[in-house]
Amino acid sequence: MQVSINVNGEQQSHEVEDRTLLVQYLRDDCGLTGTNVGCDTTSCGACTVLLDGESVKSCTVLAAQAEGQDVTTIEGLGEGEELHPMQRAFQKHHGLQCGYCTPGMVMASVSLVEENPNPTEEQVRSGLEGNLCRCTGYHNIVQAVLSAAQEKQGAAE
Template sequence: MHVKINVNGEQQSHEVEDRTLLVHYVRENCGLTGTNVGCDTTSCGACTVLLDGESVKSCTVLAAQADGRSVTTIEGLADGEELHPMQRSFQQHHGLQCGFCTPGMVLASVSLVAENPTPTEAEIRSGLEGNLCRCTGYHNIVEAVRAAAEEKSGAVE
């Protein structure tokens, strides 16, 4: 089948098999390997992308379901060389260790803060429940999300 998907602001058009998962489409057809394949069962969240601005686990979304829609991957979050505030916060607050979960965590966090601009620690932990960090770096991840949310809301100079 033929799909047209806006990926990181660029129109992509490819022939794919009906059963092609969005994670494989992004990695193989678009060449964007920042979206990781972790479990293929929605358990880990390493494959999280934004679909029309909302975080989804791309290992359970078909490329056909994204036809005509907009996908943002970790590669599309930054503005050129300028990191997105969430990426910058993860860097500043050491919200990563091995980095495998980081793209999915960052994108899930962007979606979380868009829905809840001033989340509490408990809301951050609950909101990121579906994204697993194998290195157990949750304390710094939560701190990074909290700091980015405060920066976005203007509470932090």
């Protein structure tokens, strides 16, 4: 089947099998390998992307279900060479170690802060519950999200 999806602001059209997952489409057809395949069972969140602004685990969405929608991956988050504020916060607060979970964690965090612009530490921990990191113990990730939320609040004032 033919699918047409707006990926990172660019229209992408490809012929795919009807059972192609969005994560496969992004990696194999669009060449966007920043979206990682972790578990294929929705347990880890490494494949999290934004679908029409909402975070989704792209291993649970068929490419056909994203037809006509907007998908943002980690590659499309920043402005050219400039990092997105959430990416900068992860860098500043050392919210990554091996980096495998980072793209999905950043995308989930962007969605979380859009939904709740001023989250508490507990709300961040709860909001990122579906994204797993085996390296950091989450402390630095939570601090990064809180920092990015504060920066966004300051920019809005």
